[in-house]
Amino acid sequence: MQLILKRSVVAVAATLVVxxxxxxxxxxxxxxxxxxxxxxxxxxxxxxxTSPVQVVTAQDIKDTGAQTVQDLMRFVPAIGSDSNYDSTDxxxxxxVSTASLRGLSSTSTLxxxxxxxxSPSAYADPNDGNSTLYDLNSIPVSAxxxxxxxxxxxxxxxxxxxxxxxxxxITKSNYQGLEFGAxxxxxxxxEFARRGFTAAxxxxxxxxxxxxxxxxxxxxxxxxxxLRDATDIAFEQYQQLNGRFATPYGSQISQHPTFYRExxxxxxxxxxxxxxxxxxxxxxxSCDPSQQLVGxxxxxxxxxxxxxxxxxxxxxxxxxxxxQSEGKDxxxxxxxxxxxxxNARAFAEVAYARSERxxxxxxxxxxxxxxxxxxxxxxxxxxQAILEIGHPDNPFPNARxxxxxxxxxxxxxxxxxxxxxxxxxxxxxxxRGWTWDTGLLWNRSEKEDTYYDRLYLPxxxxxxxxxxLAQLAADPTIAQDVANTGRASxxxxxxxxxxxxxxxxxxxMGLALGVEVRREKIELDPTPALASGQIFGLVNSIIxxxxxxKSAFVELRTPILKNLELDFAGRADKYPDIKTxxxxxxxxxxxxxxxxxxxxxxxxxxxxxxxxxxxxGGSQVFLRDLFDRRRCEADExxxxxxxxxxxxxxxxxxTGGANPDLVPEKxxxxxxxxIYSPTSSxxxxxxxxRIRKEGEVVQGSAFEAIKNEDRFPQNVVRDTNPAxxxxxxxxxxxxxTGPLLMxxxxxxxxxxxxxxxxxxxxxxxxxxxxxxxxxxxxxxxYMTHYSLSQHAGDIEHNLVGGNAGLYDWNLSSGIDLPRxxxxxxxxxxxGDHAVNASVNYVGTVSLKRYVNADTVYDQAFCHYGTAKxxxxxxxxxxxxxxxxxxxxxxxxxxxxxxxxxxxxxxxxNLTLNVNxxxxxxxxxxxxxxxxxxxxxxPDPGYNQGLHNNYGRYFTVSARYAx
Numbered sequence: 001m002q003l004i005l006k007r008s009v010v011a012v013a014a015t016l017v018v019x020x021x022x023x024x025x026x027x028x029x030x031x032x033x034x035x036x037x038x039x040x041x042x043x044x045x046x047x048x049x050t051s052p053v054q055v056v057t058a059q060d061i062k063d064t065g066a067q068t069v070q071d072l073m074r075f076v077p078a079i080g081s082d083s084n085y086d087s088t089d090x091x092x093x094x095x096v097s098t099a100s101l102r103g104l105s106s107t108s109t110l111x112x113x114x115x116x117x118x119s120p121s122a123y124a125d126p127n128d129g130n131s132t133l134y135d136l137n138s139i140p141v142s143a144x145x146x147x148x149x150x151x152x153x154x155x156x157x158x159x160x161x162x163x164x165x166x167x168x169x170i171t172k173s174n175y176q177g178l179e180f181g182a183x184x185x186x187x188x189x190x191e192f193a194r195r196g197f198t199a200a201x202x203x204x205x206x207x208x209x210x211x212x213x214x215x216x217x218x219x220x221x222x223x224x225x226x227l228r229d230a231t232d233i234a235f236e237q238y239q240q241l242n243g244r245f246a247t248p249y250g251s252q253i254s255q256h257p258t259f260y261r262e263x264x265x266x267x268x269x270x271x272x273x274x275x276x277x278x279x280x281x282x283x284x285x286s287c288d289p290s291q292q293l294v295g296x297x298x299x300x301x302x303x304x305x306x307x308x309x310x311x312x313x314x315x316x317x318x319x320x321x322x323x324q325s326e327g328k329d330x331x332x333x334x335x336x337x338x339x340x341x342x343n344a345r346a347f348a349e350v351a352y353a354r355s356e357r358x359x360x361x362x363x364x365x366x367x368x369x370x371x372x373x374x375x376x377x378x379x380x381x382x383x384q385a386i387l388e389i390g391h392p393d394n395p396f397p398n399a400r401x402x403x404x405x406x407x408x409x410x411x412x413x414x415x416x417x418x419x420x421x422x423x424x425x426x427x428x429x430x431x432r433g434w435t436w437d438t439g440l441l442w443n444r445s446e447k448e449d450t451y452y453d454r455l456y457l458p459x460x461x462x463x464x465x466x467x468x469l470a471q472l473a474a475d476p477t478i479a480q481d482v483a484n485t486g487r488a489s490x491x492x493x494x495x496x497x498x499x500x501x502x503x504x505x506x507x508x509m510g511l512a513l514g515v516e517v518r519r520e521k522i523e524l525d526p527t528p529a530l531a532s533g534q535i536f537g538l539v540n541s542i543i544x545x546x547x548x549x550k551s552a553f554v555e556l557r558t559p560i561l562k563n564l565e566l567d568f569a570g571r572a573d574k575y576p577d578i579k580t581x582x583x584x585x586x587x588x589x590x591x592x593x594x595x596x597x598x599x600x601x602x603x604x605x606x607x608x609x610x611x612x613x614x615x616x617g618g619s620q621v622f623l624r625d626l627f628d629r630r631r632c633e634a635d636e637x638x639x640x641x642x643x644x645x646x647x648x649x650x651x652x653x654x655t656g657g658a659n660p661d662l663v664p665e666k667x668x669x670x671x672x673x674x675i676y677s678p679t680s681s682x683x684x685x686x687x688x689x690r691i692r693k694e695g696e697v698v699q700g701s702a703f704e705a706i707k708n709e710d711r712f713p714q715n716v717v718r719d720t721n722p723a724x725x726x727x728x729x730x731x732x733x734x735x736x737t738g739p740l741l742m743x744x745x746x747x748x749x750x751x752x753x754x755x756x757x758x759x760x761x762x763x764x765x766x767x768x769x770x771x772x773x774x775x776x777x778x779x780x781x782y783m784t785h786y787s788l789s790q791h792a793g794d795i796e797h798n799l800v801g802g803n804a805g806l807y808d809w810n811l812s813s814g815i816d817l818p819r820x821x822x823x824x825x826x827x828x829x830x831g832d833h834a835v836n837a838s839v840n841y842v843g844t845v846s847l848k849r850y851v852n853a854d855t856v857y858d859q860a861f862c863h864y865g866t867a868k869x870x871x872x873x874x875x876x877x878x879x880x881x882x883x884x885x886x887x888x889x890x891x892x893x894x895x896x897x898x899x900x901x902x903x904x905x906x907x908x909n910l911t912l913n914v915n916x917x918x919x920x921x922x923x924x925x926x927x928x929x930x931x932x933x934x935x936x937x938p939d940p941g942y943n944q945g946l947h948n949n950y951g952r953y954f955t956v957s958a959r960y961a962x
Contacts, residue, residue, distance in 0.1 A: 038115070038148035038168040039157060040567070041512040042498050042557055050567045050587025050599050051154075052671060052687050052759065054078075056147040058172075063827070063836045063901050065915035065955040067185060067194050067220065068329075069136040069169070070097035074948065075840070077781035077821040078102060078151050078165075078759065081945030082129060086137065087324045088940070089359040092125040092541075092619055094449070095416030096135040101151060102691060102755045103786065103815055104164035105129025108607055108665075110154070112168040113139065113422070114349065116494070117518075119443035121418060122486030124524055124541050124612040124619045126654075126745070128698045128813070131610035132161060135445070138353035138420040140218035140331040142181065142198040145172045151759065153669030153691060155605035156569040156585035159516075159551055163605045163667040163693050173335055175202030175214045183957035187950050188921065191229055192324050196220035210339040215332075222327045224360070227940065230323035232918075232951025234926035238941040241880045241928065242300065245318065249299040252307055253365045254315035255408040256284040257393065257469060260368040262400040267723035268384060270368040270402035271644030277306045282395045287313035300879065302637050304645060315406055317362045320413070323940060323949055326358040344429030347439075351422040361412035364455055364479070364536070368402035369646055370719075371537045372653035372741065373457065374620050376526060379653055379742060380533030385463055392468045405469055410453035410479050419446045438495040447486040453479040455536035456529070482535055486524040493517050498555075506559025514553050521546040522611050539622050545615025549608075550574045563591035573608070581606045581664055595677040605667035609697050613747050614660060621654035623702050623743060630709070630737045631726050634874050635867070642726040642733070653742040654702060663749055667693035685761040690785075692754040694792075700745040701812045704790070717742040751792060756785035760822075772830030780822025780841070788813055795854045802846040803929070806863045809873070810853035814929065816892065816943055818843035832906035838899040842946050845892040847928070849873070862890035864928045880928045893925040895947050911959045921952040 039051045056072070066072040070086070073079050080103025084093045098106035111118050111134035121135045147169055154162035178201045186193040202214040228245050239246035252258070260270035261280035272281045285292060293299075293314045295307035333351040340346055366385050373380040387394040387401040394401045426439025459477045463469070472478055496514030503509075524543045529535055531542065553571035560566055567587040574580045585603035592598065612618050628650050631643035639647055673687035705715040719738030726737045762778040787796035788804055788811055797808050804813040825838040848860040849872070857872035864883040867876045884890060901915040924942035942949055 038112070038166060039150040039152070039154060040555060040569075041157065041496050041514060041553075042510045042555055042567075050565070050589045051150060051152045051601055052673060052689075054149040054151060056149070058145055061141055061144060061147075062903075062913060062957075063825075063838075063915070065185070065899070065901065065917050065953070066141060067183060067196060067955065068097070069139050069141055072141060072147070073099045073136070075823065076149065077779065077823065078149070080104065081816045081818075081943060082106075083945060084130065084133065085944050086327070086355075086357060087944065088322060089325070089361070089414060092127060092621075093123060093130055093133055094359065094414065095137075095355065095357045095418050095447070096121050096123065096133050097137050098130075098133055099136060099167055100129070101149075101164040101167070102689075103817065104691065104693065104753060104755065106134065107132040107161060107610065108164040108693065109134075110158055110160075110162040110166045111136070112158075112166060113351075114170055114424075115168060116424065116439065116441055117443070117490060117492065118422075119420070119445045119490045120488050120522075120610075121420075121445045122447040122488040122522060122524065124486075124522075124543055124617075126619045126621055126699045128696075131613055131697070135355075135418060135420070137329060137355040137418065138331065138351075138445075139169050140198070140216070140329075140333070140353075142196075142200075142218045143171045143216045143331070143333050145170050151687075151689065152601055152671050153585070153603040153605040153667055155583045155607075155667070156571045156603055157553065157555070159549075159571060159573050160606060160608040160664070163607050163665065163669075164691065171333060171335070172200070172202075172216070173214060174206050174212045174337070175200060176205060176212070177202060177961055179959060179961040181957065181959040183955060185953065185955040187232065188952045188954070189229070189231070191225045192950050192953070193223040193225075194220060206337055206339065206345075211337060213334070213336045215334040217330075217332045219330045220328070222324060224322055224326040224358070225324040226319065227321035227323045228318055230940065230949045232921065233924040233940065233942045233949045235923070235941075237886055237926045241882055241886060241926075242941065243298045244300075244941065247293070247296070247299055248316070249293055249295075249314055250317035250319070251315045251362070251406070252295065252312045253367070253404045253406050254287065254313045255406050255473075256287050256313035258283050258312070258404040259387075259393070259395050259401045260403070261396045262386075262402070264723060265399075267721065268370070268386070269724050271646065272306050272368075273639070273644060274304060274306055274308075277310070281306060281310075282401075283310065283312050285311060285313060302645065302878070304638060306645075315362075315408065320360045320362045322360055325360070328356045330354050340427070340429070343431065344427060346427045347425075349422065349424040351420070353418075353420045355418045357414075357416045359414045359416070361414065361452075363406055363408050363410045363412045364453065365404065365406045366455075366460070366536075367404045369651075370739075370741075371651075372622070373533055373536060374530075374539050374653070375533035376531035376540050376542045379655070380457075382741075383457060383460065383536060387463070388466070391466060403469070407453075407455070407473055407478070409473055413452050415448075415450045415452070417448045420444070433501075434497045434499045436495070436497040439493070441492040441494075442489070443492075444487065444489040447484075449484045449486075451482040451484075451538065454482045454538055456480055457534050457536050460536055480529065480535075482527050482530050482538060484524070484526050484530070484541060486522070486541070488522040489520075491519045496553075504559050504561075506562045506565060509559070510555070510557035512553075512555040516549075516551040516553075518549045518551075519546065520549065520611050522615070524617070537622065539620035541619040543612055543615050543617035545611050545617075547576045547611060547614075565589045569603075573606075575608050575664075577614075577660065578608065578664060581608070595679075597675045598673065599675065600672040601670065603669045605669060605693070607665040607667075607693070607697075609659075609662040609664065609747075613697055614662060621745070623652050623654045624649075626650040626652055626702055626706065626740060626743075628740055629706060630734075631739070635876075635878070637878060640726045641728075641731075642724070642737075643739075647739060650740050652702075652740040654745050655742060659747040662697055662747060663695060665693050665695050665697060665749070667691060681765045683761070683763045685759070687759040688757075689759065690754070690756045692752060694752040695749040696751055696753060697747060698750050698790075699747055701790075702743045702745065703812045705743045705745065706740075715744045716740070717744070751789040751794060752787075752796070754785065754787045754796070755783065757781055757783040768828075768830075772828060774826065774828050776824075776826040778822065778824045780820065782820050783817065784819075786817050797851050801844070802848065802850070806847055806849050808851050808853070809849055810851075816845045816927075816946060818845050818894075818946065832904055834903040834905075836899075836901045836903075840895075840897045840899065842895040844894045845943075845946075847890050847892065864890070877928075883928055887926070892927050892943065892946075895922065895925055897922050909961050911961075913955075913957045915955040915957075917953045917955075918951060923951065924949050
């Protein structure tokens with residue numbers, strides 16, 4: 001028996017439905033072809049090289065029912081839960097979708113289009129792992145021929161950002177004919193609806209006509225789904241435990257103002273507690289009686305809140321929350337290839353993509369606390385509503401007042417438009433035994449992020465000089481739309497050549513050489529009013545940077561024996577002001593016997609600091625829900641004397657900035673695989689992986705700054721007015737305990753991440769005679785280790801199976817780490833009919849706390865629920881007091897869903913397909929960490945990185961080819 005190492009063994013469509021064509025009766029063996037595969041610049045006859053590469057075919061994509069690349073990536077077990085999703089407002093990354101391999105962040109996952117880099121989107125997201133965002137929305141599923149996923153460190157071949165691996169999206173080519181397609185999808189409640197139309201045209205055969213021109217266009221639209229209508233989650237628990245949608249409550253801040261009395265003349269302290277609310281709080285009940293509510297803990301208020309048992313006018317903020325925003329997408333792509341003589345070809349690619357997202361939001365409010373404002377270079381004068389004695393709205397005759405008020409006549413929300421233009425020209429061919437390829441690429445991304453009706457400070461400040469709230473709300477200058485724009489681009493020239501030479505016992509050696517020169521640019525411009533500090537409570541993103549990157553690489557294949565191959569690769573990259581980085585990679589493949597082979601790789605890698613991290617400027621941040629240790633008790637909910645409950649979930653300014661002393665992140669990766677094909681119809685693959693990256697570039701966290709304020713007081717800025725300090729038992733002010741104003745967050749090289757695990761696949765094909773064929777595949781990832789250290793030298797714990805920041809309370813990361821994810825899929829084909837079925841599994845996630853840095857608890861305890869005397873620490877999250885009554889094992893439950901699809905090709909030129917995902921309508925498991933917050937962010941009640949809230953979801957599509 002000859003060795004059978006089929007493409008499907010490693011190039012697997014992980015978690016994707018098996019292509020129907022592979023289930024048909026096997027054709028006669030075809031001659032082997034020499035091809036390129038992602039992860040190497042060397043041609044090879046055997047697609048199973050030394051590195052693990054997964055291939056997702058066009059048929060796989062169709063069988064998943066995925067309409068977007070974002071949805072497609074959810075079916076890949078190697079994708080982590082820390083990807084970005086554009087279904088709801090994602091803050092600094094709103095409007096983009098990304099992928100994160102191995103949970104190592106999107107910045108460590110390089111995205112390629114037809115083998116060449118994409119330009120990062122025009123964002124400066126200060127959140128960890130988001131400094132480089134490759135937007136998947138610019139790639140239409142309908143244009144894809146396949147997706148190749150290299151699940152191994154690849155910096156030695158592709159350079160920076162490839163620490164976690166590479167995802168190469170490859171579009172159709174050499175297409176001839178004309179076809180149109182249409183698709184529609186929604187769940188069984190008619191929610192999460194999407195519609196799309198695609199067209200493709202191609203002319204010319206490269207071999208016979210000497211040219212081919214291909215053009216494709218795809219347009220799609222998705223409808224808005226309100227969060228209250230997304231009931232395919234553990235909705236009852238969401239209501240009972242978090243209070244979301246359990247009552248009519250939306251917000252106690254409405255167009256009917258609430259007034260707060262100043263504690264003492266000139267203090268600017270308008271905080272109110274239950275003890276003094278009778279004297280210092282006045283609510284306005286001018287709303288319709290049907291809108292008047294009495295506050296309860298069921299609404300999400302802590303028991304200490306002044307709103308418990310108090311009547312107020314409700315504002316229905318929940319109607320603005322959404323589970324899926326409205327969106328539109330349009331993509332046009334074309335490719336042309338022209339033969340030049342017998343051994344050369346010229347090619348060109350042009351692509352344009354546009355995505356538009358409309359995010360709804362509540363009308364803006366002002367409150368009694370001071371709000372920080374920003375200029376392009378720092379912090380502007382804060383605003384605090386202060387109504388002097390005698391102000392027409394001040395209800396206190398002998399004291400100043402502040403006010404909580406919602407400008408309900410204004411519009412909230414955002415519109416985000418991302419556009420991408422890509423032009424590539426180049427040539428390829430053969431010359432004297434060398435295969436060569438060169439190209440000039442220009443890729444530009446543009447963003448326009450518009451905030452609707454933001455308060456204009458020069459008008460808003462009139463409130464403090466006697467203008468009434470009614471007059472202010474009616475003033476046409478009170479608000480304006482704020483449009484922040486950005487542009488990012490790469491201009492790249494590359495050239496590579498490969499050849500075979502010499503002769504070893506296993507055959508000729510292979511050699512590849514290449515160079516690359518790239519110019520990266522990014523510009524972010526706030527609107528002038530925002531840059532000058534005239535917009536209330538909105539941060540700036542401003543940056544103007546560029547740099548040149550020069551690279552050279554080499555690859556060598558040495559078939560030392562007929563059954564032993566060694567591959568070597570190395571790459572040098574030069575970034576400005578950074579020492580040249582050189583990283584190597586070595587791989588080996590040993591064919592032990594027919595049908596049995598081992599392979600493995602070792603590689604070093606690097607990720608250069610992103611351009612936004614080494615260029616002055618970047619994004620300022622508005623920090624929410626900060627726990628102030630100096631002003632609140634250890635239970636995180638009770639203010640100390642002189643403080644208020646606001647201090648226990650504080651909002652404050654955050655400022656970062658470039659750090660020219662940053663150095664690249666470094667990594668080491670290992671893989672070891674077994675490929676076993678005992679028969680021509682059965683394949684097994686087991687692949688062990690280990691990746692460790694160190695010196696991660698992250699922005700210092702507010703959690704860390706506040707925790708370590710005694711050691712680094714310069715990173716925390718407080719109100720210095722002694723009247724606002726907390727007091728000791730004798731009523732004396734305690735120095736340096738004023739309210740938080742700002743936290744400084746410089747970029748730093750910190751800590752490390754290490755991930756280990758096993759990828760596995762079992763694939764079987766069966767001939768059923770006149771009953772057609774059956775193909776079955778099991779594919780998944782079992783994670784054995786995931787550890788984080790925020791600073792070099794910190795103790796590292798294995799966090800697998802839990803939430804990182806809960807398992808180790810010392811960590812600020814909130815990534816969920818299920819141990820096991822897999823897909824089992826079968827396809828049966830007979831004639832014009834094909835039926836595919838699948839099972840998708842996502843493992844559990846513990847929400848218990850086990851350690852705090854080097855302190856290991858004698859008994860782990862649940863982070864959510866009612867505090868118990870045996871808890872190792874007294875700071876449970878008590879916003880979900882009954883959590884353990886419903887979930888005594890303190891876990892996000894496993895999620896098992898089934899899919900079913902049918903394809904019919906019996907009509908001439910017409911293909912019809914229907915697909916049902918989550919056939920049995922399994923609801924997304926409840927996650928208390930994604931529950932209600934006092935700021936009414938669109939928390940969905942489930943983890944969208946692991947699960948979806950679609951429920952039973954139908955997709956119908958038709959394609960007609962002329």
